[in-house]
Amino acid sequence: MKLKFTKMHGAGNDFVVIDGVNQHIDFTPAQWKLLGDRRFGVGADQILLVEKPTEAGCDFRYRIFNADGGEVEQCGNGSRAFVKFVSEKGLTDQRSITVQTKAGVIAPRLEADGSITVDMGAPILEPGRVPFDAEGLQGEPQGRDTLWPLVLELGGARESVLISAVSMGNPHAVQVVDDVDAAPVELTGPLIEHHVRFPNRVNAGFMQIIDRQHVKLRVFERGVGETLACGTGACAAAVAGIRRGLLDSPVRIDARGGQLSISWDGEGQPVWLTGPAVTVFEGEIEI
């Protein structure tokens, strides 16, 4: 079939976005992977599918596929691209929409200045629900209840890193580093992603604290590798920092591809994500 798509990005986290309301889409993991392939396909960190909702009270259903072809629960930067897409394509005239995801309902809103704010829902902080293998943890949680030692095998040597396990519907392991530009993201990112403690794998965040309301962040994303920005990673980092008493809301997050802003009023409260969404081009591919 000839598939129409839109290429978009949010702070450099890039997406192929597909209208599944007006086209019938039922791809295999290999086809999703091909769309994400930068050499043989279109190329993207995630492929986003817009569908009619199956849940009452929602305007749309939002499905997310990583570049490796696997379907995942949530994508924060993608949710901003999503609301811009449905507005530009005339699929809705509402500026605020409710969106069904694998991880629950989120509520993105298109602001008058073109920026987009998303209610990403409340973070999940209990390790057993992250998903995180709480049974197999080595040692006790240190400090606040989300901080855990994680032992990595590095070329025969063992290194312990302290991570905060935070779920934004999808799993994140966030660590604080002194210098994010020098952090071994490419080396330890894959080890953390595939660590035995994370049965569903995990997104690995590396956060440098600049001051109490400003951090620099890099994320090695599950199913992708390092991306230029990760929206749920930014939410998880801000939540982890606030919980550890290192940060105050709102937090400015500098990612390599752009700036995001996160607000969170504490346990049980939703996390608010604000940032850009950009349409790059329209295309068509035989698939």
Ligand SMILES: N[C@@H](CCC[C@H](N)C(=O)O)C(=O)O
């Ligand atoms: N880039 C995303 C996160 C996409 C999903 C993630 N790689 C996962 O596997 O959970 C974002 O902006 O949140």
